[in-house]
Every structure is written in structure tokens, then in C-alpha cells.
Amino acid sequence: MKSDLERLIADTLASLPADLIPQPVDRSWISVERTRDAQHGDFASNIALRLAKAAGRKPRELAEAIVAALLPHAAVLRAEVAGAGFINFFIAADAQSEALRQALTQGATYGESRSGAGQRVILEFVSANPTGPLHVGHGRQAAWGATLANLLRATGHAVHREYYINDAGRQVDILTASVWVRYLQQCGEAIAFPDNGYRGDYVQDIGARLKGAHGASLQRPASEVLAGLPPDAPAGGDREKYVDALIERMRALLGAGYDTVLELSLADMLTDIRADLAEFGVEFEQWYSERSLSGSGAIERALAQLEAQGNLYRKDGATWFRASAFGDDEDRVLTRANGQHTYFAPDLAYHYDKRQRGFEKLIDVWGADHHGYIPRMRGGITALGEPGDSLEVCLIQFVSLFRGAEKIPMGKRDGQFVTLRQLRGEVGNDACRLFYLMRSHDQHLDFDLELAKSRNNENPVYYIQYAHARVCSVMKQLQSRALPYDDATGLAQLPRLDLPAEQAVLTAISRYPEVVEQAARNRTPHALVHYLRDLANAFHSWYNAAPFIVEDTALRNARLTLALGVQQVVRNGLTLLGVSAPETM
RNA sequence: GCGCCCGUAGCUCAGGUGGAUAGAGCACCGGCCUUCUAAGCCGGUGGUCGCAGGUUCGACUCCUGCCGGGCGCGCCA
Structure with missing residues (x-):
């Protein structure tokens, strides 16, 4: 219109x-x-x-x-x-009710458009390090990314969802060493946990599984493990140096056994993360391994290309990328003096690979703390000959948990963070996803557990779901009174819907495609939540203003048609958000 | 110090590429169930849109400078 x-x-x-x-x-x-x-x-x-x-x-x-x-x-x-x-x-009234006609004839596809047709988008989100379970911040990124993917699909884009697994590099080694130390402790070895290790209980669990799978075959005496290691932080040493030395010692003592620990730890973590996301309704087309990049030579190819263009240089033994020539504040190291790549090198090769796979638009969903990384990545992509604006980064602000007015402290250092699984278990998937999506992505989110858990009118989740359930209930009531519903009659009698409340509902239904379109284009899933609240509000007002099941057959069918239109749109909208549309409440 | 995000009602937040009297939820006050689920509806109270300039016919929206909060400025990821 x-x-x-x-x-x-x-x-x-x-x-x-x-x-x-x-x-x-x-x-x-x-x-x-x-x-x-x-x-x-x-x-x-x-x-x-x-x-x-x-x-x-x-x-x-x-x-x-x-x-x-x-x-x-x-x-x-x-x-x-x-x-x-x-x-x-x-x-004209006739044109107003056209949207309702479409909602009912198109059903689950009402609201979809072709505005993004032909655009191939790769949407990378979550991509949390497999060194620990997902926490509540990842949860927000997961809900947001999944919904953006739904919105882009609904507007005709070809969307490929991908999770980049950081399964190479130092963090994985630290996880491996952490698991091994827990395992040694469980084997009875007197060895202190490294200050820089991962302290969460899940590390104990993986250590126990390691013991179950391999018995004492990976056990080494504490004296051999610790001999000659530099002091750890509690003893006045450097926690980074200590953990690196511990990793080296572990490699030396275990040989191929090192990879046994690493693979089991990684597999355990990924299994946990995949299951967590799947239970949350978040799916990916592909899980892309960082390690596969070195295996395929993709990193070296990207570096060679930068080298050939004169965009690399050596300084202090390291290899630098001239990021400052491509919009970044300073140049960035790709290969350290010790010969190891920084995080940036494979990540850049990965993003280049996305382009090589034919994606025009590279959308990344990152935590807001990574904003300083954007110019580097865009600069790198540009240097590799790809359009800088093909990369679009959506920054998701942090989540603070509250129990009523009391803020829940989230200490990262001792592994005392609240996991996504804990949150879902406490408030449920529906409330979790809706609360995550209620706010703009660039707005810090205060997540009140008490509110999300409450089963009363303070909780906005139920308000929207209730509109859907109410329509279901009306249709059941109709059935129990043995009254028929005839959609042809209903559609033909739509001009009978002349109450202001009915016009408001009609208008709300007709707005839906525009809302989907705009939420997709502006990357604002929260706009859909606000719309659904408005639609539910229009419906509840109408519900209170006029009975649907009336004697007048023509009017009854017309009203039921409108109610079914609301039901359809609420269901479509909630589906995009990944929230269920219950038939009873 | 530099960079990014935020600052709107008591609280939590919406406010298309600038547009008509700045909106919602919660909280608070007052009404509505012999009738389709009251997890609902109706009405009311509540605002110098952080501050000060500028651009414009018109600014919550754009620009500049301050103030306040968050985050980032590694050969970590």
C-alpha cells in the first residue's frame, strides 16, 4: 500500500x-x-x-x-x-481488509517479501570459544542472530548461518592443560591448578571423562610435571609464562597423548555448545573449523596475497599488516615473533574465504567489546581486494542479570558466570528469547530473572502468547456450541467489521509485512517484539469490546475471520522470534 | 588521552532516510467478570527528551563542545 x-x-x-x-x-x-x-x-x-x-x-x-x-x-x-x-x-475499507484476506490465504508465509531476493548472505554469530559453556551474553547473540536470519529469509535473502569454531591456538591449549591438571588431581597427583587455567566445574567433568576413557595412561608424576617450571602467579611469577611452560611440558611428557586430551576436551565442549543452542532453537548450516584453515593452506594464501601487494612487513621478528593504510589506527601483527599466527590471521583468511564461497554480504554478530576489531577486519578484507562494505558487523551490547532489584555479579575470573543453560532452565526458552530480543542490540540489557519467571501480568511474554491462545479458545468454544465457521462467508462479510477496535486490528494486521521488511533491513529484531505487543493490545481491546460468537451469522463469521487473522500473524511473528505460540495457557 | 555505544516518565525501554499535541510496559490511583480464559480491558497521575550552542520552515532525531555511565585501545581471543 x-x-x-x-x-x-x-x-x-x-x-x-x-x-x-x-x-x-x-x-x-x-x-x-x-x-x-x-x-x-x-x-x-x-x-x-x-x-x-x-x-x-x-x-x-x-x-x-x-x-x-x-x-x-x-x-x-x-x-x-x-x-x-x-x-x-x-x-477504503475494502482495501483495508485486503491484508486480512492475504494473511488467511497465505498463512505461514504472510509477511514474507522478495525485497532481498538474490542476495547471498552469510551470517556468522555466537562463534564462542569452545573453552567453556555458553554464558548469558552468548545467549543474547544467539537469539538475536537466529532471529535476524529468520527475518532475512522472510525478506527473500539466501541466508547461510555459520558458527566459527576457534579450535586452534593458545586458548585451546590452555583448556587442554586445565583438563589435564584436573585429571591428574583426580588421579591423586598433588599439583596446583594453574592460575591462568579455566576454573569452571565443567573442566572437572571433562577431566573425569578423560579418566573414564583412558584410565591412568595419561598420568605422570607431579614431580616430573612441575620440575623446572617457572613460578606461577601465586608464587610471585607470571601466570602467562607459567601456563605456556606447563603446556610445553605436557606436550613433552605425553607426546601423542597431548592430542588425545585436546581432542576429547574440544569434542566435549562442542557437544555441549551444540546441544545448548539446539535446545534453544538456534541452528546453523555450517560449523566452520579454524583448524581447517591451516590444513587447507588458506591462511598462507591470504598472507601471500598481502605480501605480493606489499601490505606486509617485518618488524621485531613479527609479520605486520599495514592496517593503518586501510583505515585502522595502527598496523597489526599477523605472525608473532615465535612463528605462531595471531587470532587475526586465520580470522582474516576465514572472512576472505566467505567471499570466495560467493557470499556478497558478510554479516558478523559480535559482542560489543570487540568493536575495536572492526577496522582491522574491514581493512584486511579491503586489502585482499574485496569491498570493505561487504562486511557488516552487528555489535550486541552486554547483558546484566537481575533478581528483582538485585544485580547478579558475573565474575569471569573464577568461572562464576551464569550459563545460558542455567538461564534457560530457570526462565524457560520462550521468556529467554523474548527478553533477549525486546531491546535494541545497541542497548545494554537488564534481564530480570524474577520478571521473566513470573507467571502474571507483569510478564510481557504471556501478553502476546495470550492473544494467540485466546483465539484458539474462542474457536474451541465455537465447536463446543456446535456452531460452524465458514471462511467464505467471513471473508465476504468483512465490511461488517466497522467498530473502531476492529479497524485498529485490521490496520495492525496490514502493518505486519512492513514491520518484517523494516526489521530485516534495519537489523532491528526488537521492532518485531514491539509490533507484536501492539497487535496483541489491539486484539485484547477488541476482545473486551465485542463478543465474537454472536447470533448474527454473517457478523460472527466476519469477526472470527478477523480473529483468525490475528492468530495467524501472532504465530508468524512469534515463529520468527523463535517463541512458541501455545494453544492454551 | 584516543575510539565505539548509551543518556527520553519513579523503574525498564520504544521512538523509518528530521515532520503534526514525545509513546509503551511496570509501579501508583479509580473503574470493568451471571456473557468467548481478568495472564485481559477502560480511564487517570507522571516529561527542561543529560547540558549548552549550531544547521533547518521544523530537531528526541543531524553537527560541535561539555557532563555522566559502559566497553575497547596486546606479538590475548
Whole structure:
């Protein structure tokens, strides 16, 4: 409807004399938006205000001329000038109910569009290190990324969801050493846990599984393990140096056994993460291993290309990328003096690989603390000959947990963080996903566990679900009274829906495709949550204002048709959010 | 010090590429169940949109400078 009206205005403007309107009018100047107030009609355009200066006339005068010359359109009941020079459009009732017709005939696909058709998007999200269970911050990224993927699909994009597994590098070695120390402790060895190790209980669990699978075959005397190691932090030493030395010692003592510990630890963590996300309704087309990049030579190829272009240089024994020549604040190390790659090297090769796989748009969902990493990655992609704007990074702000007014401390150092699994277990998947998605991604999120758990009217989750359940309940009631519902009659009788509350519901239903479109385009899943609340509100108001199951067969069918339309749209919207639409509550 | 994000009602937050009297939930006050689920509805109280300038016919929205909060500035990831 919006684009119909914009076209109508464009055609009308073109028909006006050039001495009134400077021709041609830039199409992007013409925009139609929903009105806030029903008194202002259904849609409004500010075109007269925008053209006033160029035309050298008063906005209202221009608006009058445009309205007078307005070409006829079946959906437009009337247009009038208001305020400073707005043109308000009143839509014919028949056109208003067209959206409801579509909602019912299209069913689960109502709201979908083709605006992103042909665009191949790879959406990388979560990609948490497999060195510990997912925490509540990852949960927000998971819910947000999954919903953005749904929105992009709904608007025609070809979306590939991917999780990048950081299964190479030092963090994995530290996990391996942590597991081994726990295992040795469980074997009875007197060995202190490294200060820089992963302290969570899950490490104990993996150590126990290691013991179960390999018995004492990986056990070494504490004296051999510790002999000659530098002091750890508690003894006045350096925790980084100590853990690195411990890893080296472990390699020396275990040989191939090192990889046994590493593989088991990694597999355990990934199994846990995959299951956690799957239970949360978050799926990926592909889990992409960082290690596979070195195996395939992709990192070396990317480095060679940068080298050939003169964008690499050596300094202090390390290999640097001239990031400062591509918009970053300073140059960045790709290969350390010890010969090992930094995190950046494989990650850049990975993003280059995404382009090589044919994706036009690379959307990354990152925690807000990684914002400083963006210029580096974009610079690297640009240097490799790919368009810098093919990379789009969505930063997700942090989550704070509250129990009522009390903030829950999240100490990362001692592994005392709340896991996503704990959160889901306490508040449930539905509340969890909706609460995660209620706020804008660039807004810090205060997540109140008490509120999310509450089964009363304070909890916004139920408000939306209740609208769906209410319609189901009405249909059941109809059945129990042995009354038929006839959709053909209902659709034919839609003009009977003339109550203000009914018009409000019709309008809300017709807005849905626009909301999906906009939420996808602006990367604002939270807009869909707010819309669904509005739709539920319009429905609940109507429900209280008029009975649906009435004697008048024509009116009854018309009302039930509208109610079923609400049910369909609520279900479609909740599905995009990954929230269930229960039939009873 | 530099960079990114945020600052809107008592609390938590919405406010299309600038547009009409700044909205919602919760909290608070007052109404509505012999009728389809009251997890609901209706009405009311509540605002210098952090502060100060600037651009504009018009600024919560754009620009500059401050103030306050969060995050980041590794040969960590």
C-alpha cells in the first residue's frame, strides 16, 4: 500500500506543470508513512513540505494543488491537506481488509517479501570459544542472530548461518592443560591448578571423562610435571609464562597423548555448545573449523596475497599488516615473533574465504567489546581486494542479570558466570528469547530473572502468547456450541467489521509485512517484539469490546475471520522470534 | 588521552532516510467478570527528551563542545 501511494504521488507530480513543481522530482524525496493518529487518516506524505523551497511556494498551497490533481486510485477514499502541509490519505475499507484476506490465504508465509531476493548472505554469530559453556551474553547473540536470519529469509535473502569454531591456538591449549591438571588431581597427583587455567566445574567433568576413557595412561608424576617450571602467579611469577611452560611440558611428557586430551576436551565442549543452542532453537548450516584453515593452506594464501601487494612487513621478528593504510589506527601483527599466527590471521583468511564461497554480504554478530576489531577486519578484507562494505558487523551490547532489584555479579575470573543453560532452565526458552530480543542490540540489557519467571501480568511474554491462545479458545468454544465457521462467508462479510477496535486490528494486521521488511533491513529484531505487543493490545481491546460468537451469522463469521487473522500473524511473528505460540495457557 | 555505544516518565525501554499535541510496559490511583480464559480491558497521575550552542520552515532525531555511565585501545581471543 505504501509503495502504491508513493507511485500515485510520483505520477501525480509528473502530471503537474513545471512552473508549479520543478521537474523531475527525485523519487527518493517521495515517501509515505503510517500516521500516528487515526484522525490523520491511514497514511501521510510530507512531499509538499519537502518541495516547498524548490518550488518557491507555501507548503499548504502546494499540497492543495497536489490533492486537487491527485489521480484516481481504487484504494484511496480521499486525500486531504492538514497541518503544516501534510497530505493525509484515507484508505477504503475494502482495501483495508485486503491484508486480512492475504494473511488467511497465505498463512505461514504472510509477511514474507522478495525485497532481498538474490542476495547471498552469510551470517556468522555466537562463534564462542569452545573453552567453556555458553554464558548469558552468548545467549543474547544467539537469539538475536537466529532471529535476524529468520527475518532475512522472510525478506527473500539466501541466508547461510555459520558458527566459527576457534579450535586452534593458545586458548585451546590452555583448556587442554586445565583438563589435564584436573585429571591428574583426580588421579591423586598433588599439583596446583594453574592460575591462568579455566576454573569452571565443567573442566572437572571433562577431566573425569578423560579418566573414564583412558584410565591412568595419561598420568605422570607431579614431580616430573612441575620440575623446572617457572613460578606461577601465586608464587610471585607470571601466570602467562607459567601456563605456556606447563603446556610445553605436557606436550613433552605425553607426546601423542597431548592430542588425545585436546581432542576429547574440544569434542566435549562442542557437544555441549551444540546441544545448548539446539535446545534453544538456534541452528546453523555450517560449523566452520579454524583448524581447517591451516590444513587447507588458506591462511598462507591470504598472507601471500598481502605480501605480493606489499601490505606486509617485518618488524621485531613479527609479520605486520599495514592496517593503518586501510583505515585502522595502527598496523597489526599477523605472525608473532615465535612463528605462531595471531587470532587475526586465520580470522582474516576465514572472512576472505566467505567471499570466495560467493557470499556478497558478510554479516558478523559480535559482542560489543570487540568493536575495536572492526577496522582491522574491514581493512584486511579491503586489502585482499574485496569491498570493505561487504562486511557488516552487528555489535550486541552486554547483558546484566537481575533478581528483582538485585544485580547478579558475573565474575569471569573464577568461572562464576551464569550459563545460558542455567538461564534457560530457570526462565524457560520462550521468556529467554523474548527478553533477549525486546531491546535494541545497541542497548545494554537488564534481564530480570524474577520478571521473566513470573507467571502474571507483569510478564510481557504471556501478553502476546495470550492473544494467540485466546483465539484458539474462542474457536474451541465455537465447536463446543456446535456452531460452524465458514471462511467464505467471513471473508465476504468483512465490511461488517466497522467498530473502531476492529479497524485498529485490521490496520495492525496490514502493518505486519512492513514491520518484517523494516526489521530485516534495519537489523532491528526488537521492532518485531514491539509490533507484536501492539497487535496483541489491539486484539485484547477488541476482545473486551465485542463478543465474537454472536447470533448474527454473517457478523460472527466476519469477526472470527478477523480473529483468525490475528492468530495467524501472532504465530508468524512469534515463529520468527523463535517463541512458541501455545494453544492454551 | 584516543575510539565505539548509551543518556527520553519513579523503574525498564520504544521512538523509518528530521515532520503534526514525545509513546509503551511496570509501579501508583479509580473503574470493568451471571456473557468467548481478568495472564485481559477502560480511564487517570507522571516529561527542561543529560547540558549548552549550531544547521533547518521544523530537531528526541543531524553537527560541535561539555557532563555522566559502559566497553575497547596486546606479538590475548
